Amino acid sequence: MLKAILKEAWISIASYKLRTFLTMLGIMIGVAAVVMMVSAGQAVQNRITQTFASMGSNLILIGPAELVSGGVRGGRGKPSVTIADVAALKTLKDVETASYNMGAAAQAVYGSSNYGVSVRGTNPDFLNVNNWEIEDGIMFTDKDVKAAKPYVVIGQTIVDELFGLQNPVGKTLRLKGKPFTVIGTLKAKGDGLMGDDQDNIVIMPSATLRQRLEGSDRPEFVNIAFVKAVSEDKMESVAKRVEYMLRTRHRLKDGVKNDFTVRLMTEMVEKVRSVGFILSALLAAIASISLIVGSIGIMNMMLVSVTERTREIGTRKALGAPNSWIMAQFLTESILISFIGSFIGMVFGIVFSQIGGYVMGYEVPISIWSVIVSVTVAVVVGIISGLMPALKAMRLNPIDALRYQ
Secondary structure (H helix, E strand, O other), X not given: OHHHHHHHXXXXXXXXXXXXXXXXXXXXXXXXXXXXXHHXXXXXXXXXXXXXXXXOOOEEEEEEOEEEEOOEEEEEOOOXXXXXXXXXXXOOOOEEEEEEEEEEEEEEEEOOEEXXXXXXXXXXXXXXXXXXXXXXXOOOOHHHHHOOOOEEEXXXXXXXXXXXXXXXXXXXXXXXXXXXXXXXXXXOOOEOOOOOEOOOEEEEEHXXXXXXHXXXXXXXXXXXXXXXXXXXXXXXXXXXXXXXXXXXXXOOOOOOOOOEEEEEHHXXXXXXXXXXXXXXXXXXXXXXXXXXXXXXXXXXXXXXXXXXXXXXXXXXXXXXXXXXXXXXXXXXXXXXXXXXXXXHHHHHHHHHHHHHHHHHOOOOOOXXXXXXXXXXXXXXXXXXXXXXXXXXXXXXXXXXXXXXX
16 A cells, blocks of 8 residues: 555656656755754864864963953953963962963064064963974973073964975074074964964064063063863862962952953853854754745645646545545655655755865764754655645545536
């Protein structure tokens, strides 16, 4: 019986190829859109996770205090944490190491080539806390920092832009017209969270940045400080110790707000992940509207089909076909249209997701659950959409149906 119903359903939908295709189109677009949107959302979440992981784990970030006026946040205040503060933070319990960042921008020049770079003045622990690795050469030492040695370690983008196929280690480049010796290169990290090039970086001793690059009048305040806890479960206790030490060193009395902020990397990751999840759900919900449109198209087609085949239905009933057979016939046609459309949509969704990821330079994962859910929903939509036309066909009076013109 099932084989016969499937055969008749296939013959029926194949008889109206154009109409069947146009009806399937809504389901195809809906499923493809859901798969693409969910995959895109997952790709963004993965990229966020990878970016934060590349910045370092078990990290506590200390930056300038937030400016609040009339209950409204208005950006960041002036830096208040000093290099001496960071050195003191390294002595705290459960702290593995600590570092900092003093930022500057400059034009790097080597021979006839030049490139705009981001300069970071810091200490040797910068590599550890930010998960950087040396590709070639060495990192400068604490002695180099104290002596303000004109040494730099450069990222792969600068290697490619200025030196090409040459080994830059041992060569001299100029920043703001001043010579600096390249003593090492960093392994590539790729783009950051906002699409910024993490490999466009020049690292030098902080004293070198202050004294040689920008002049000795620059204060020892850092843009941001990094404290790395020995493990993730120690981060909250370390953060409390960091806050207490900085308040003590900055001589802040009780009731006075911090002149700095302390943020846990894990909290930042969770917040961004939750935003990414909401974004994925929102995109999937918007894409699902196409499935609703497709279901309306299927219902409309099946109602038209029942009307066109009224005499056929009347003849079958007169020959003894049971109501269940008639109902199963139209439900099967509806489900077939939904299933075929959803399968084609799934294939297109996967293909276009990968093409989009390749063009954007993102690794786009295929969410299996989104494929299963979208195809299942499409089939359920087919059942629901075909139910009303099937009931209408089942309830037709055979005598009235045979008289239908």
